[in-house]
Amino acid sequence: MGKTNEEIIEEMQQVVNQMVIDDLEENPDIAEEFFDCDCCGKNKCLAGSIRYGDYRLCNDCVLLAETGFALGKFTDIQSLMDAMEDSRLEQLCNFIKNEETRKKHLEN
Ligand SMILES: [Zn+2]
Secondary structure (H helix, E strand, O other): OOOOHHHHHHHHHHHHHHHHHHHHHHOHHHHHOEEEOOOOOOEEEOOOOEEEOOEEEOHHHHHHHHHHHHOOOOOOHHHHHHHHHHHHHHHHHHHHHHHHHHHHHHHO
């Protein structure tokens, strides 16, 4: 108690940033390794990513998740996944749109 939300968020940012630094120190090669984040759907660097149960989250989403947990916004990862559903769909739509644009480009 006694901590403001801003302080909690700041603390989480430091913790989550540190995860990237630690991961890269442990294995510098993962700076070149990417995966599709189960939460935001973006293709993200493995450094600083975390597995929560069946999901692997990128560092940005880890920050969202951990901040959400710390602030009591979510109690489990599934709640976050549900909350992210919409923006994940948006990502997917953008990806498909980009693919279509590229195809059109090739045809012309
Ligand atoms: Zn993500």
